[in-house]
Amino acid sequence: MTELTSTTSSRRRILAPPASESTARHEIAVQINGEAIEAEVESRLLLTDFLRERLGLTGTHVGCEQGSCGACTVLLDDVPIRSCLLLAPQIDGRSIRTVEGLAERDGTPNKMQQAFCDHHGLQCGFCTPGLLITLTSLAEREVPVTLDELDHHLDSSICRCTGYMNIRNAARYALGLMPPRVEDRSGERDGP
Amino acid sequence: MKPRALDYVRARSIDHAIELLSTGADARVLAGGQSMMPAINMRLASPDVLIDIGRIDELRSIEVGSHLRIGAAVTQAEVAGHPDVLHRWPMLTAAIAQIGQPPIRNRGTVCGSLAHNDPQAELPAVAVALEAVVTSQSRRGTRSIPADEFFRGTFTTSLEDDEIVTAVDFPEPALGQGWAFQEFSQQPGDLATAGAAVVLNRREAAANRVVVFGVGVGPTRATLIEEAIRYTTDPSLDPQLVDRWGATLSPFDDAHASAHTKVQHAKQIVVRAVAEARGRMS
Ligand SMILES: Cc1cc2nc3c(=O)[nH]c(=O)nc-3n(C[C@H](O)[C@H](O)[C@H](O)COP(=O)(O)OP(=O)(O)OC[C@H]3O[C@@H](n4cnc5c(N)ncnc54)[C@H](O)[C@@H]3O)c2cc1C
Ligand code: FES
Ligand code: FES
Numbered sequence: 013m014t015e016l017t018s019t020t021s022s023r024r025r026i027l028a029p030p031a032s033e034s035t036a037r038h039e040i041a042v043q044i045n046g047e048a049i050e051a052e053v054e055s056r057l058l059l060t061d062f063l064r065e066r067l068g069l070t071g072t073h074v075g076c077e078q079g080s081c082g083a084c085t086v087l088l089d090d091v092p093i094r095s096c097l098l099l100a101p102q103i104d105g106r107s108i109r110t111v112e113g114l115a116e117r118d119g120t121p122n123k124m125q126q127a128f129c130d131h132h133g134l135q136c137g138f139c140t141p142g143l144l145i146t147l148t149s150l151a152e153r154e155v156p157v158t159l160d161e162l163d164h165h166l167d168s169s170i171c172r173c174t175g176y177m178n179i180r181n182a183a184r185y186a187l188g189l190m191p192p193r194v195e196d197r198s199g200e201r202d203g204p
Numbered sequence: 205m206k207p208r209a210l211d212y213v214r215a216r217s218i219d220h221a222i223e224l225l226s227t228g229a230d231a232r233v234l235a236g237g238q239s240m241m242p243a244i245n246m247r248l249a250s251p252d253v254l255i256d257i258g259r260i261d262e263l264r265s266i267e268v269g270s271h272l273r274i275g276a277a278v279t280q281a282e283v284a285g286h287p288d289v290l291h292r293w294p295m296l297t298a299a300i301a302q303i304g305q306p307p308i309r310n311r312g313t314v315c316g317s318l319a320h321n322d323p324q325a326e327l328p329a330v331a332v333a334l335e336a337v338v339t340s341q342s343r344r345g346t347r348s349i350p351a352d353e354f355f356r357g358t359f360t361t362s363l364e365d366d367e368i369v370t371a372v373d374f375p376e377p378a379l380g381q382g383w384a385f386q387e388f389s390q391q392p393g394d395l396a397t398a399g400a401a402v403v404l405n406r407r408e409a410a411a412n413r414v415v416v417f418g419v420g421v422g423p424t425r426a427t428l429i430e431e432a433i434r435y436t437t438d439p440s441l442d443p444q445l446v447d448r449w450g451a452t453l454s455p456f457d458d459a460h461a462s463a464h465t466k467v468q469h470a471k472q473i474v475v476r477a478v479a480e481a482r483g484r485m486s
Binding site: 034035036038055056058061077078079082085091092093094096097098099101102104146164165167168 | 205206207208209210211212214237238241242245246254256258304305306307308310311391392393
C-alpha cells in the first residue's frame, strides 16, 4: 500500500483515487484525529477503506462489512458508528476519531486503553479497536454509565477470543464501576 | 465485498432530493444506511445513484405537541433519547432498544425502518399499533398515509419509486391506555423471530390493537384476538382462541427457526403482551 500525500500547508492533502475508477469523485474536507485533511474520493469508497488504504490508519479493522461485528467502529462527531456502512463522501465537513486518536499526543494510553492492558482485555486484538472506541465514548460521556448499559455496549462488538470477562473488568475499572475482587467473580455470568 | 460502481449525491433540500429521484435513473434514497449499505456491500442492491437525505435540515427535527413528529433524517437513538418520547410514547423507546446495537441506532432512522419494512423489524409494528401516519412527498405533491395502508408486505410499502418519506406522526396515546412491546430474538439486538405490539384502551375498546411481526409479511393485526378481548377485562387469553389464531399464521422456515417454532413463539408472546398491556391500563 502506498500512501500518496503532499504537505503544502497545515492541511494534509491525500491524493486521488485510482485512475481506473469510473464513479464520480468528490472533494472532501474532514478532521481525522484532530488533523485537517482534504482528499478526493470516489463515490463508492467505504469510510473503512478511506481510513485504511488512503490514510494508512489500519487500526480500524474490517470483519463483516455489514454492520454486525463492530471491528470497524469509529467516532463520527464523537458518536460511535460503523465505518463499513458509511461512504467516504458522506463525512465531508465532519470529524472522525479512530483508535489511533485515542492516546494522548505523547503516546500515553487513555484510561480505557490502560485498563485493557492492566486487565488483559485482549487476546488476538482484532475486536479491540472497535471496543476501545465504543467504551471510550461511554467513558467520555457526562451521564454516569450503568452496568446494564455497559453490557449492552459490549454486545456491539463480537470478540471470538476472550469470552468478554476481562474486557468487562477493564471497562468497569475505567468507568468507575469497580471490578469485583477475584474471590467475588465466580458467580458471574460469562460475558454480556 | 465492496460496492459496485455507483454515484453518490448529497441532497440539499427535500425539493432537491425529489428532483434527483425523478430523473428516471435507478436512484435510491440513502438515510441512515444501516439496511441499504449492508445490501450494497453484499451487492444484493446496486443502484446507479444514492441520494443522501441524511443532512437535509428540514428533515432533522423532532416536534412534540399534541402529537409526535419525527423527521426522516432523525436517528433511532435521537428518538429513544428524547425525554418527551420516553414519557409519552414509551412503546417507541422500548422498541428502539431492541434494534441492533447502539452504533446501528446512532445512524439508522425511524422513517428508514418504516420505508424498508423488513418483516422482522420492530418499528413498522409500533407504527401500526400506535396508528402513526407517514407523510411522503413527490413531484405530484404531498400524501398522508395511515400506517394501516402504508405497509404492503415483505419489504414493500405503498410508496412510489419517486416518493420520499419526509416524516412520521404519532398521535398522543389515549388517557389510561395500556401498552406492551415484546419480542423473541436469538440474541439481544437481532431481528425478531416473533414479536408483538399491543395497545388496549379503557374507553374505546374498538381501538384496541394487537399487532404481530416476524411471523408473516410484515406488521399484521391479530383481529381474532382484538375482537375476543374487546368485551373482557380478563388479562389471560383463552388458549383455544390463541391456538385458532396461531393456525392463521403462515411464516417461512429460516436458518433460525422453523415455521412451527415461530408460531409457538408468536402465541406465547401475544399472551404475554396482552397481559402486560392490561397490567398497564389505568
Ligand atoms: C447489525 C445490524 C442490526 C440490525 N438490527 C435490526 C433490528 O434488530 N431491528 C430492525 O428493525 N432493524 C435492524 N437493523 C436495520 C436498521 O434498523 C436500519 O436502520 C433500518 O432498517 C433502516 O433505516 P435507515 O435509516 O438505516 O435506512 P437506509 O438503510 O438508508 O434505507 C433503507 C431502505 O429504505 C429506503 N428509505 C430510507 N429512508 C427513506 C425515506 N425517507 N424515503 C423513502 N425511502 C427511504 C431506502 O431507499 C432503502 O431502500 C439492523 C441493521 C444492522 C446493520
Ligand atoms: S466490518 Fe463494520 S461492523 Fe463488521
Ligand atoms: S481479542 Fe480476539 S476477537 Fe477479541
